[in-house]
Amino acid sequence: xxxxxxxxxxxxxxxxxxxxxxxxxxxxxxxxxxxxxxxxxxxxxxxxxxxxxxxxxxxxxxxxxxxxxxxxxxxxxxxxxxxxxxxxxxxxxxxxxxxxxxxxxxxxxxxxxxxxxxxxxxxxxxxxxxxxxxxxxxxxxxxxxxxxxxxxxxxxxxxxxxxxxxxxxxxxxxxxxxxxxxxxxxxxxxxxxxxxxxxxxxxxxxxxxxxxxxxxxxxxxxxxxxxxxxxxxxxxxxxxxxxxxxxxxxxxxxxxxxxxxxxxxxxxxxxxxxxxxxxxxxxxxxxxxxxxxxxxxxxx
Amino acid sequence: xxxxxxxxxxxxxxxxxxxxxxxxxxxxxxxxxxxxxxxxxxxxxxxxxxxxxxxxxxxxxxxxxxxxxxxxxxxxxxxxxxxxxxxxxxxxxxxxxxxxxxxxxxxxxxxxxxxxxxxxxxxxxxxxxxxxxxxxxxxxxxxxxxxxxxxxxxxxxxxxxxxxxxxxxxxxxxxxxxxxxxxxxxxxxxxxxxxxxxxxxxxxxxxxxxxxxxxxxxxxxxxxxxxxxxxxxxxxxxxxxxxxxxxxxxxxxxxxxxxxxxxxxxxxxxxxxxxxxxxxxxxxxxxxxxxxxxxxxxxxxxxxxxxxxxxxxxxxxxxxxxxxxxxxxxxxxxxxxxxxxxxxxxxxxxxxxxxxxxxxxxxxxxxxxxxxxxxxxxxxxxxxxxxxxxxxxxx
Numbered sequence: 001x002x003x004x005x006x007x008x009x010x011x012x013x014x015x016x017x018x019x020x021x022x023x024x025x026x027x028x029x030x031x032x033x034x035x036x037x038x039x040x041x042x043x044x045x046x047x048x049x050x051x052x053x054x055x056x057x058x059x060x061x062x063x064x065x066x067x068x069x070x071x072x073x074x075x076x077x078x079x080x081x082x083x084x085x086x087x088x089x090x091x092x093x094x095x096x097x098x099x100x101x102x103x104x105x106x107x108x109x110x111x112x113x114x115x116x117x118x119x120x121x122x123x124x125x126x127x128x129x130x131x132x133x134x135x136x137x138x139x140x141x142x143x144x145x146x147x148x149x150x151x152x153x154x155x156x157x158x159x160x161x162x163x164x165x166x167x168x169x170x171x172x173x174x175x176x177x178x179x180x181x182x183x184x185x186x187x188x189x190x191x192x193x194x195x196x197x198x199x200x201x202x203x204x205x206x207x208x209x210x211x212x213x214x215x216x217x218x219x220x221x222x223x224x225x226x227x228x229x230x231x232x233x234x235x236x237x238x239x240x241x242x243x244x245x246x247x248x249x250x251x252x253x254x255x256x257x258x259x260x261x262x263x264x265x266x267x268x269x270x271x272x273x274x275x276x277x278x279x280x281x282x283x284x285x286x287x288x289x290x291x292x293x294x295x296x297x298x299x300x
Numbered sequence: 301x302x303x304x305x306x307x308x309x310x311x312x313x314x315x316x317x318x319x320x321x322x323x324x325x326x327x328x329x330x331x332x333x334x335x336x337x338x339x340x341x342x343x344x345x346x347x348x349x350x351x352x353x354x355x356x357x358x359x360x361x362x363x364x365x366x367x368x369x370x371x372x373x374x375x376x377x378x379x380x381x382x383x384x385x386x387x388x389x390x391x392x393x394x395x396x397x398x399x400x401x402x403x404x405x406x407x408x409x410x411x412x413x414x415x416x417x418x419x420x421x422x423x424x425x426x427x428x429x430x431x432x433x434x435x436x437x438x439x440x441x442x443x444x445x446x447x448x449x450x451x452x453x454x455x456x457x458x459x460x461x462x463x464x465x466x467x468x469x470x471x472x473x474x475x476x477x478x479x480x481x482x483x484x485x486x487x488x489x490x491x492x493x494x495x496x497x498x499x500x501x502x503x504x505x506x507x508x509x510x511x512x513x514x515x516x517x518x519x520x521x522x523x524x525x526x527x528x529x530x531x532x533x534x535x536x537x538x539x540x541x542x543x544x545x546x547x548x549x550x551x552x553x554x555x556x557x558x559x560x561x562x563x564x565x566x567x568x569x570x571x572x573x574x575x576x577x578x579x580x581x582x583x584x585x586x587x588x589x590x591x592x593x594x595x596x597x598x599x600x601x602x603x604x605x606x607x608x609x610x611x612x613x614x615x616x617x618x619x620x621x622x623x624x625x626x627x628x629x630x631x632x633x634x635x636x637x638x639x640x641x642x643x644x645x646x647x648x649x650x651x652x653x654x655x656x657x658x659x660x661x662x663x664x665x666x667x668x669x670x671x672x673x674x675x676x677x678x679x680x681x682x683x684x685x686x687x688x689x690x691x692x693x694x695x
Binding site: 002004026052055056058059144258 | 333336358557559561562563564566567569571
């Protein structure tokens, strides 16, 4: 089947990133969200494109073309029109399964479902739907438009052709697809969780501050974005959620550092609240170390 | 002999049907937005009524089939059946070092075109899709590939090599290839015809100035140098492309602006040139802005002219002289003010142009005065005719 129109369920950072990336590669995208802030999704995608325009990565006409390919709706009946479904909601098993079940009734039977879940097992999610064989796990890593790799997993009953559809989709999005075995946390979230957790302990123990930890890790390992900024951009609530789920499966080595719990309790969630491990401007830009000292003092 | 000329892009198909007995176009047209529900096909039988319709065209085979349906249509068609097409000529952008001339398409030809996709990622795969689609519809009709790079295959190594480690050339074939070859070939041959002299004894500088722009030194009928290089980014200032720039400046900009490869590539290809300086990429808009006293538009125009002038000077030196300069393509054919400014700055070559002739548009015209030491021509380019001629010659 020729895939031209895709549905993205979830208008959070991951969903918006997939929508933007897919639209920029020529797909028509319907973005669905029932959560708060969904209405804001198109504006945020436009903002992301404006940042690219300012960096000369796209032209004004390309920006208009990309935005023209994305529509936003609350009406799930629109799912009957799509050729591929990408679920990108937060990793809560029952919420996710309920949504997939609804989509299962509304989408054409041959439509492949992609779940971006990183901590839930595809085989478990597939149990609640009829198209058990058409559910594939494809974990995109934010910021989706610029991270060139995606992790692919298949469930116990996933059909080879469905895997191929997901693989081709991700390849067209410019991602190198690496297929790994089904396991909660996959590779990226699991290793990132450990790295973030260890950095949080270092900060909590007073060995270094967040900026120092970030600078050392980022520069030493040649990263364009350090783990603390990554965590802030994901949202510390989400990172905490990952760790708790990983702890359930793998035991205490994923027990979240108390500092992360404290930050989440204080609604110090990262970019979305302008302060996490590091501080951010209204435009989501990282505030440099000197500027942050000032802001940190105000916050404390 | 009827030759069907195809130029397939990633989402477009352009075609012309030629009757080669008289070298006459019978019909031409294009399909835009291939791959979408709302593709638009436009067909113009020469001397007949233009037809345009929107329809879903999801891939190139359907697009070409629709073109052929219109060419054989009882009302809008110009031939009775597809059997009247004797050969198909395909424009292929990159022939790498493998093709120095047009060739009959075989399985091996297709393999090589495919293997060159890395050198022309936007063009060669689309050209190959067009070839495969045409073969599918017309399996018994010979197909010919005509390469944009082939005319420049005569450029000698001292001109096509970059002064970087030779192993980079050996490993990755990084060298000057040049583009617009079909156009440079056509206009230089036409200039020789207009001069009434064999091209084998002439030194011609050909200026293809469109949204993309390149200049070629054609000595004795052969390209000996051209301004575009490994990619179409090198050389002259263009509509949105920077042309020549110090590579050191690129590294500095990337560091200062924290740009990645994609961003700097996009900046140099899509945000630079006339657009980068003046905010508009179309020379007509530049001229209008100049008439409104726009300082940056004037500057962009001066830069554009100056860079052409530098290349003309370089190619006069490369050929140790010049007999004719030819202007072609959108800007080259339609901007008399540019030709005036350029030629005024080339008076040391003994060039003088006739301002009245310089205003003539849409036809082959010699714009230099009879006593000008170097002939100057405006020749509308006709790349499709070269493709049709090469195809007819090969089959």
